Amino acid sequence: DARVTQTPRHKVTEMGQEVTMRCQPILGHNTVFWYRQTMMQGLELLAYFRNRAPLDDSGMPKDRFSAEMPDATLATLKIQPSEPRDSAVYFCASGLRQGALKTQYFGPGTRLLVL
Amino acid sequence: AQKITQTQPGMFVQEKEAVTLDCTYDTSDQSYGLFWYKQPSSGEMIFLIYQGSYDEQNATEGRYSLNFQKARKSANLVISASQLGDSAMYFCAMREGQTSYDKVIFGPGTSLSVIP
Numbered sequence: 001d002a003r004v005t006q007t008p009r010h011k012v013t014e015m016g017q018e019v020t021m022r023c024q025p026i027l028g029h030n031t032v033f034w035y036r037q038t039m040m041q042g043l044e045l046l047a048y049f050r051n052r053a054p055l056d057d058s059g060m061p062k063d064r065f066s067a068e069m070p071d072a073t074l075a076t077l078k079i080q081p082s083e084p085r086d087s088a089v090y091f092c093a094s095g096l097r098q099g100a101l102k103t104q105y106f107g108p109g110t111r112l113l114v115l
Numbered sequence: 116a117q118k119i120t121q122t123q124p125g126m127f128v129q130e131k132e133a134v135t136l137d138c139t140y141d142t143s144d145q146s147y148g149l150f151w152y153k154q155p156s157s158g159e160m161i162f163l164i165y166q167g168s169y170d171e172q173n174a175t176e177g178r179y180s181l182n183f184q185k186a187r188k189s190a191n192l193v194i195s196a197s198q199l200g201d202s203a204m205y206f207c208a209m210r211e212g213q214t215s216y217d218k219v220i221f222g223p224g225t226s227l228s229v230i231p
Contacts, residue, residue, distance in 0.1 A: 031217055043206065043221040056218055091160060100148060100167065101210055101217040106160035 002026045004107035006092050012113045018080040021110045023092030024073055031101055032075045033093040034060075034067055037109070043091075049075065050097065082114045118142065119207055119222035126227050128197045135182070136192040136225045138207030144168075148210040149190040150219065151181065155203040163205075166190060194227075202229045 005024045034046040047057035052069040093104040128134040151163040166174045174181040182191040207222040
């Protein structure tokens with residue numbers, strides 16, 4: 001049963017610290033997304049990749065956030081330095097684009113609390 | 116401007132009844148796709164159903180069907196024979212952009228409560 005995995009599942013950190021979230025997409029999927037979910041803003045698209053290349057990261061605060069795919073089995077989202085307003089659930093999702101993307105499978109999310 | 120509108124923040128339905136969750140969208144693209152996701156209280160996001168803008172038939176997946184009205188830019192989710200386990204948040208999402216892009220954005224969601 002193929003699934004998107006994310007680590008860590010929960011993270012509590014202090015303001016100013018670096019946070020790294022990892023995602024393993026479903027094997028064979030060529031598109032990876034990072035979303036952030038908060039009560040106030042809902043689900044926001046932060047960045048996405050196709051075949052490991054970043055296609056759009058316009059939703060991401062550039063000064064502190066960065067997203068990479070060092071290889072096809074790993075996507076990372078880094079916040080440095082973290083701030084209390086970054087507290088949210090961060091989801092990774094992957095999909096297979098063949099002509100058009102028709103599905104996205106989400107990971108369980110990383111619940112981040114910045115104190 | 117919000118691209119996806121879900122006007123019903125909360126809905127109630129009696130068990131075994133059918134329910135329709137509304138979704139309207141705004142795009143100038145000819146090629147796009149529409150998705151529905153379910154998020155139970157556990158927090159996971161579960162893909163339910165997909166409709167492409169060029170699909171002639173309305174999509175169906177088990178008890179879920181998508182009532183796609185292209186001219187009205189609406190993609191309502193119909194859940195037949197509601198079950199208690201259907202209580203969750205439901206999100207409508209749209210894939211838009213040029214065909215080489217797959218930017219998927221979400222609506223604000225509708226909370227569905229199924230009453231026994």
